[in-house]
Amino acid sequence: MLKSWKLKEIVLMSLFAVVFGIIYLLFLHVGNIWASLIGPIAYEWLFGIWFIVSIIVMSIIRKPGAAVIPETMAAAIEVMLGNAVGPRLILAGVIQGLGAEAAFAATRYRHFNLGVYMMAGAGAAVFSFVYGYLLGGFAALSTEYVLLMFVIRVMSGAVIAGIGGKYLVDALLATGSLRGYAITKRDAHA
Amino acid sequence: MINRMNPSVKFVMITVSMIAMAFFFNPWTPLVFFMGVVLIQLLFATVSWKTWSLMMLPFLLGAVGYFWTTLVFGNEDSTLGTALSLSFRVLAFSSLSLLFVFTTKPVEFILSLMQQLKLSPKIAYSILVGYQFLPVLKDEFFQIRQAQQLRGVEVPKSPVKRVTAMRHLLIPMLAGAVRKAERTAFAMEARGFTGEGDRDFYRKITIGRADAAGSLLILVLLCGSMAAGWLL
């Protein structure tokens, strides 16, 4: 898989992972303060933020892996920055990234539009929820409450990561700095 | 000793322990585990306790949130015990993570992932590039913010607007990141980097006795806390 990647694409993923890794950490702290007041559900509506780098990088590079790898890298950067969520973030990153990747893989990396981005955001939400269910012990909570959490998270994934990601990528594309990447290729919008 | 452990071994051990923890809903297992981790930290690792407490604090709050959520919204089977279990689990995870974070040098972690867990050098070195750019990007962030303040961009009061206003900062930063990425990748290739795995590393990260002892210690603690769950 890595053979088809140019080094500049991998380094781009890494630098985006740094920028978003910092943002992720920022929101982790915001989320934590909320969580102490209203419990774990506080994170749910914010969750989409943590999926956004997958969608942005995938829509720029458009190759298999462009969703999982940056999400994992962002998690690794968060760990390197030293925070108390620590190594388990890496696992979370892989799983969230796979969720987004699944949506793009389902279209065989052919379609890149708002609908697919929202699917990817929702996909990341579903995957991460399953992971959170196990590690966070959601099994101990009542079904209605868990369902509510699930719905909020999926919505957040679709809206914040899907729509927000598309919005940021479009703004970045308009700056003209993305030439030389798949997103600007002539047949990219076909 | 924990400081001298190989980062990959430590990483694997910690991940395994966390996954194991996920199957226990009694309060004792995570509590004993949490206390054990703190004990290990006290005896076998050098840690700044001031920073430790500071970083633990938000998770303590998070644990409180977990506690009452489980009490109020728990399902039929859940009890005070489960509620305590879930909040202790938050503490156990956090202490374990801090154990890792405080005793591992970030660069060595990545080098070790490459040398022991066979992470592709292309990815490993790209992460290191990102890591060394951190201070640069941070500087840039402040510069952009200052320059835009000079132009009269105000920080909106409402939190939602504040998040959308981050776009003004994010776009110049991302555009800069694209440019930096290309230039750095070119510089790496111009220095003969091809991403092949057969390099002889100048800085070798090794596995030694500390790893055997450390892993054993964590395993004993894991079993002990599970036993505590059954017995108590």
Place this chain on the structure above:
Amino acid sequence: MRLQSVMHMRNVISLQDVSFRFPDDEMPVFEHVNFDVRAGERVVITGPSGCGKSSLLYLLNRLYPENCDGIVSGTVELFEQPASMYVPGEINRRIATVFQDPDSQFCMQTVEEELAFTLENMKVPAAEINARIQKVLKETGLESFRESVIQTLSGGQKQRVATACAWVLEPEILLLDEPLTHLDPVTAQDFVKWLKHLHEKGNLTVIAIDHQVDMWGDFFDREWQMVSGKHLEPALIREPLRSGEVAIDAKELAVEPIVSPAAFTLKKGEIAVLAGPNGSGKSTLIKALCGLKSTGGSVSPERIGYVPQSPEFLFITKSVREELSFGGGSGIDEVLKRLYLDEVSESNPFAVSHGQKRRTAIGAMLCDGRPVITMDEPTAGQDAAALRELENLIIARANEGVTFLIATHDMTFADRIADSLLLLCAGELSGPYLPQTVWKNHELLERHHLLAPSGGESCDQPHESFG
């Protein structure tokens, strides 16, 4: 003499009828290029900005065409073999490159790690790496930087580290892309001396790109003009300063510990240049002046315009016109026209050319009604035509009564436009001086790492040196 012996050497680089274009562009970047370099030659490539000099360099070290899927025709021969015969990485052991941007050409944190990374790429056995690092640090005079974190070094120091990383490969050809751009004049001169020294030690071929060949003295055997320079617009006439009105008055301005308390005044319509060594605090002083750094003392007026070295940092909106009207000013159309921005007024400010970006930033400051505009290194990396355009722009606005304070390392530029010079050395500000008096004062020049513009006298005192 030297040239003659070079004549008999083989060609290490040979381009025949080479054209190159990016896959999404209709027009080629360059066409029908013929270019030969013999072993041991020292060649400088010149040409206007955007003519494809860097792209050509990337063809020589085989970063292109693979990295951009570019389309090449004609033959590119390196060491008498077609370039495409080499496997990735192979040619980079013989042809080393120092890139233009000192901030983004490193991958590791410290100098030692960076050198080790380079040697690992060459498959040097780990046991030999330490000795090789020691050797190259000694040769390049960087021994004391072995443990330094690269990103904390000044631009000039980074450029030296980059050269050391190229040198450790023991290359046959060294490619340099505008290596002097961010260096103060004396440091730049030292860099050239040091390179000369390296060249004399082995049979090295050097190919450099630069806009200002004067700075290199007699270093090059020949200059190769890729495309002849654009026609320069005629220089505008600077009207003599008439008013004695004070436009900016700074008192006790200080940023501890970088800039010591400083005081100065500038008159309405005055053009002042701020100069001094790398790391002396020019950028910091300018930021303090504009209220971007907390400072003791006072500055009047309060609202001072600021054009950072990367003008993009200022941009907030989606078009050039909106950018100008952001501050709520009036007369947008007129300013657009006066700054030749009307044809790009609806374009995204990030997507226009570098010169247009800077004009947009200046326009935004003018429309905000800021009577004083400060600029941080606007001359870096500019070709002759762009420099003339910048000079004319500044002179025209100054003639209208706008006051400028410009930080730059380019003394030729300073000599052409400055009414006065402010000098900064280790955070101590002095001046304003008349430019002519500074050019004659050896002591001042030496202390501030300056060289009189070509034509004037130069100082040859000993100073901190390379290697």
